[in-house]
Amino acid sequence: MKPKVAIFDLTDCEGCEVQIVNSKFIDRILGGVEFVNFRLGQRVNRWDDFDVAFVEGAVITSEELELVKKIREHSKLVIALGSCACFGGIASINNFLDINEGKKYVYGENADKIEFLYIKPLPEIIKVDFMIRGCPIATEDFERVVSDLFAGRIPKEHTRPVCMDCKSKGNPCQLLKGVACAGPVAYGGCGAPCPTAGMPCDGCRGPLEDPQTTAELELLKKIASKDDIVRLFRKFAPMAPIFKDIGGGKL
Amino acid sequence: MENIYKPFKSKILKVTEQTCDTKVFRIEVKDFEYSPGQFVELSIPGIGEAPISITSSPHEKGYIDLCVRRVGTVTNALHRMNAGDYVWIRGPYGVGFPFETIKGKDIVYVAGGIGMAPLRSSLNYVLHHKKDFGKITVLYGARTPADLLYKEEFDKWAKECNFLVTVDSDKLPDGKPSGWKGNIGVVTTLFAKLNYSIKDAIGIVCGPPVMYKFVIQEFRKAGMPDSSIYLSLERHMKCGVGKCQHCQINNRYVCLDGPVFNYADAKQLPESI
Amino acid sequence: MIYDEYVTQIEGHGRIWFDIKDGKVDVRLEIHEGSRLFESFLRGRRADEVPQMSSRICGVCPVPHNLAAIQALENAMGIEASEQVKMLRRLMIASQMVHSHALHLYVLAAADYLGVNGISDVYAKYPEAVKRCVRIRTVGNKGVEVIGGRAVHPANSVPGGFAKLPTRIEMEKLAKDFKGIMNDCIETFNLFASLKYPEFERATEYLAIDDGKHFPSYAGRLVTNKGLNVEAKEYRNYIKEIFKPYSNTKFCILNGHGFHVGAIARINLFKNRLNPVAKDLLKSSPVKFPSDNPFHNNLAQAIEMVHYTEEAIQIAEELAVKLKDEERPKQTKASTGVGVVEAPRGTLIHEYTVDKDGIVRGANLIIPTGMNTTNIEEDLYAILTANIKKPREELKKLAELLFRAYDPCLSCSTH
């Protein structure tokens, strides 16, 4: 029996689903599972019980709130896909701003007709069994979790900071160049595409276990303004633990 | 060059359930020499590798027994396997109990939980060569009666040595009473029940990390010198051959210098217990 | 629950509501995708982080969002990017087009035409087609990754250029990779040229950008087949956004009516600028362009895949010999700037106001699917009216097929 899989997307950019399609093993995935509910990929979608449901995106509307609860009821395992699901994602920057002013800025006099809930990370709404972090997820991370599940391994948490990915690529350190980088406190495993591309890590995968936040902030304060530090942590995983505080201005 | 990381394929001959999370796997081996206290690295292809103590005694030939508690990736996968399946083994590794030094002496074993696994190997070896040793005492503690390992050997052990058992709680894991009639309390409470001196005995301890400190206190109270106490230590371990650094305790390696350490030595080593 | 009524195999959440009463069709394109309010929260951000953030508008076409933002910011800050940087940007767009079109054609659109349920069935029945798609997309992704540092959401393009430039060796390899998929792209064209598209026509206005030289890609004036030809920064005078209570996406109109952007618009307007192989294929095509049949957008995408592959090869080969390190220019002024690029789904406009500290103070984004919404509704009305006698189920299918042919991206359009 092929495992019954569902993929749902809430409000987001669907980049994580694209990263799934980008897998070099996509044929093995297509051949190895039965997609029971996958709106992006097929016409007929059912609400059978799912062995695994991947949920991508942030809960912004009340319809989505209702949907995720229904998904939980139907799934043995729920996996949060990407930083929108795991940590509210980029849209949860709005949580830190005046939402009514924001709606008015975009929709003018029709602002009240737009629904926008305070964005909570998925694990704060329903029980989530695993998180595949990242904005977007790293294709390899998805492959790893799926491989783990297929092989009967328990998907492991990464316990390494992004710096480790970064140094494995032999990159020069952004912090040493005076650029504020979240790498030392950020959850690794992404392969550090950002520092490798000459940019700092924005911590899109949320915090590492036991991050040395105090030391990191001490250091950042020497090279960046308070506003810049807030912006760094209020970006792709604004509602992640610790980042939420820093992004909220607690420095 | 011989590949020190390459395991060999071995058949599981028998699986016996010990407790709800512990099973004993009897694994076929040929020409496999080891001494009690040593361990093997057990692999399941595609799952991973884990160090596991040998729980059988060298006088049993043609197989080794591994007593494994289900805690993570490898151990869970192993628990799904049956007789006839294959696992991969390399080893034996480490140094076991120093029987040459212990010979002729009384021995006090103190085992906590899964710590019984390596101690059983030594115990059965000693009982097999009983005339070479003095009085044998075993103090064994587990969380609940349902967690006790090797219950089927209790009668034998009770006959051949002074075998005392205790449980932390007489409730079963589901909270129901078990009908346990024996001792209740942590393993150190058993020391009070010994009505003979263990001052000149050799102490051998294996259990969860928290246990060591308290057991050593009891030994010291009984007047046993530190150099008579042996500990079998657990560490995160990847290679088993002194390279990966995970099991390093300051200037010792659990995989090369242990897992059995003399306490007089270990106490010089910060972080050892 | 409404969730199950959303049109499948399109990016984002929308449904087509229609009703037929007294021989008259009433149709609404309801887009329920949540509003993320990008325009609002981009205010207060540093200009150099905005391109990365705005690429998060869409995971399918992050490159155009990234580059439209950069172009707008550069215009606002008085930064002139070098020729080399512009070439790299066109190469990124070409790569993006190739893999996005392959995604739409094979993963989203193919199932309908092949008469199966979805991508898994396409794979089960036509594994070769899926493998072809994977080959094409792998190279398309590679192109974005080599230049932008990551396939989805490029990591290193910033106002002024790139935080890190690719190497000549990488360019050489990329050119080779793109050559390697040329055949697959032509095969894709052959496949989509052999399909039978529903018969339907409705004349409308097609819009794309024109830099006076290239087939639409990076930057240019806004031009249409009805004679509009204006500077991009004047877009507000011509394109209006209107709010409809049933949709989170604002509907665009051009001079008061719907208009069409995307592959079909680009081909209709600029087929003479196609690269040689694409041009030849177009000549052999059973469907003639300009076409007023929106379903032909799929074929137009297939032609574009060939064109952009050729373009990628040209640019990569040129840069393989002349790529060099250069300084990134800095901000020289504070003002409002507009950026336009062609996204797979059509013309994309970003506008930002930047202050002297390089902080963004205002933003306005007009997304291809948003531009198409009015036209889609008008087309839906026309096609439903023309087929009014058919059973409801069939109408529903036809309407969805039409909607899908636009390759809509609703998370983009709502942003």
Add this chain to the structure above:
Amino acid sequence: MGKRIKKENLKRLFDDISKEYKVIAPVKRGEDYVLEEVKDFSEVALDYPTTILPAKKFILPYKEPIFALDGGEFKELIPDEKIAFFALHMCDANAIGRLDLVFWNDPYYQARREKMLIVGISCKPIETCFCKSTGANVLTNACDLFLKADGENYIGFSMTEKGRKFLSQLYFGPETVDVREVKIDYDEKMHLDIYTIGRRILEDYNNPVWEQTAKRCLACTNCTLVCPLCYCFDVIDETFIVPNEGQRVRCWDSCLLLSFARVAGGHNFRKDLKARYRNIYTHKFKTFVDEFGVPSCVGCGRCITFCPADIDMRETLSKLGGA
């Protein structure tokens, strides 16, 4: 006894080596120097401060498949590469010499090492160097060939048969130079009595320096990753979607990570960063010295140069010295 090599002959040496080996040499990338495969001599930076990653990057790669898991069997994946390091500094070459002590029976390491050629070159010590303190400033046979700067030109010393071969290919006349000892000499910013300090680590276990430094440490692992002698590793089984196809990989680990010494049940023997930070020193200057007689540090200074938090190993060590 050394042999004179004219500067212009260096290219010939490089080309000779390139014919047989994949050549890894320092090159300039932006403001930094990295070790990379080099095909053209003109790319080689002969005069460079230090590379970000050391030769370890190629000898013990970040992630190295050691077994293919093929239908449930373990198949060895022994690397088959002929690598030549061109223009390594003395410390980096000696670091390989010290790694040899650890990995003498490691089939993966040895497969590379046996076929490897190491060409060393003179350096200009920089502020963070302390190879003299670690005894790694002396030429050993870790180098097959060493190029000692001599004004504009070089004097070549072959330490092994492999090195001799290349030197003799290059050598035309009888011009030899009478130099008996090759070592890097300079004024170290801070001279350390490494062996005494190493002994003090266990004696003065709770020295306040650990606590103080750990407060600033980011636990980012940068120092351990750039170190030519940090070799902790992890072993992981990976499969590729289908369970019966995959590989067992060995990849870099770092004792600075919280997970490093954690065992089942969650007990962690080095829970505090203080203990983890100290462990680097214990291993380098005590354990390793006990095992092999030398510290597992060659004083290349990378851990100082590339620490984002500006932590200086020499300062920590000197505070332990107890003066």
